Amino acid sequence: MHEFLWWAFRSKQMEEKSCMVDAGKRRDEQGVSQLQRAGKCLPPFLSKTYELVDRSGAEHVVSWNEEGTAFVVWLPEDLSQFLLPKYFKHCNFSSFIRQLNTYGFRKSASDRWEFRHEKFQKGKAHLLGEITRRKCEPSIYPSHLKAREKGTVIEDSHLLEENKILQRENSELLLQIARYKALQSELMNSLPQFMASNKKARLLS
CATH class of the missing domain: 1.10.10.10 (Winged helix-like DNA-binding domain superfamily/Winged helix DNA-binding domain)
Incomplete structure (x- = not known):
C-alpha cells in the first residue's frame, strides 16, 4: 500500500x-x-x-x-x-x-x-x-x-614564452645526446684494449 x-x-x-x-x-x-x-x-x-x-x-x-x-x-x-x-x-x-x-x-x-x-x-x-x-x-x-x-x-606571449622554453630544453637534450654518443664511442674504442689486457692477466695467472 x-x-x-x-x-x-x-x-x-x-x-x-x-x-x-x-x-x-x-x-x-x-x-x-x-x-x-x-x-x-x-x-x-x-x-x-x-x-x-x-x-x-x-x-x-x-x-x-x-x-x-x-x-x-x-x-x-x-x-x-x-x-x-x-x-x-x-x-x-x-x-x-x-x-x-x-x-x-x-x-x-x-x-x-x-x-x-x-x-x-x-x-x-x-x-x-x-x-x-x-x-x-x-x-x-x-x-x-x-x-x-x-x-x-x-601572437600570444604565453605561447611564445613556452616555445622558447621548449627550444631551450630541446637544445639541452641534443647536447646530452651528443655527450652520450661521444662516451659510447670512447667506450667502444677502449673495449678491445680492455679485453686484451684481461686476457693477458688470465694467462699470467
Missing part, C-alpha cells in the same frame, strides 16, 4: 514537472511570436541560440545554469561537431563566441564556458527583442582561440 502511494506521488510530481516545462516552452514560443507580431525583427542568431540552449535536447553539451540566468557549454568539441552545424551551418566555436560578443554576452565564469546576458534568460524569450548588436567590443574569449583572423597572426 505504501509503495503504491509512493509511486502515485512520484507520478504526480513528474506530471506536474512536465506540465511546467511545457508551459515554459509555450511562453517562450509566445514571447517570440509576440515580438514578431509587434514588428520587431529578431536576429536569427539570438533565436537560434535560445533554441539551442533551451530545446536542443543535449543538456550534457549545453544547458542553462542552475539559476537560468546564463548558459554553459559543457563540451565545446561536441557543440562544434554536432550542434553548431545543425543551427548555424558551421562548426566554428570561436566564430560562435565572437557572435555572442557582438550581442553583449560576457563570459561569467573562469573555470567553464559560461555566458551571460541580462536579457537572455530561461523562460523569458520575450526579452530577446531588447538585445542589440554591439560594435567593436573587446573579445570575451582567450587569445589562444584566435590564432588567425582576417589574415593577421595574433
Whole structure:
C-alpha cells in the first residue's frame, strides 16, 4: 500500500514537472511570436541560440545554469561537431563566441564556458527583442582561440614564452645526446684494449 502511494506521488510530481516545462516552452514560443507580431525583427542568431540552449535536447553539451540566468557549454568539441552545424551551418566555436560578443554576452565564469546576458534568460524569450548588436567590443574569449583572423597572426606571449622554453630544453637534450654518443664511442674504442689486457692477466695467472 505504501509503495503504491509512493509511486502515485512520484507520478504526480513528474506530471506536474512536465506540465511546467511545457508551459515554459509555450511562453517562450509566445514571447517570440509576440515580438514578431509587434514588428520587431529578431536576429536569427539570438533565436537560434535560445533554441539551442533551451530545446536542443543535449543538456550534457549545453544547458542553462542552475539559476537560468546564463548558459554553459559543457563540451565545446561536441557543440562544434554536432550542434553548431545543425543551427548555424558551421562548426566554428570561436566564430560562435565572437557572435555572442557582438550581442553583449560576457563570459561569467573562469573555470567553464559560461555566458551571460541580462536579457537572455530561461523562460523569458520575450526579452530577446531588447538585445542589440554591439560594435567593436573587446573579445570575451582567450587569445589562444584566435590564432588567425582576417589574415593577421595574433601572437600570444604565453605561447611564445613556452616555445622558447621548449627550444631551450630541446637544445639541452641534443647536447646530452651528443655527450652520450661521444662516451659510447670512447667506450667502444677502449673495449678491445680492455679485453686484451684481461686476457693477458688470465694467462699470467
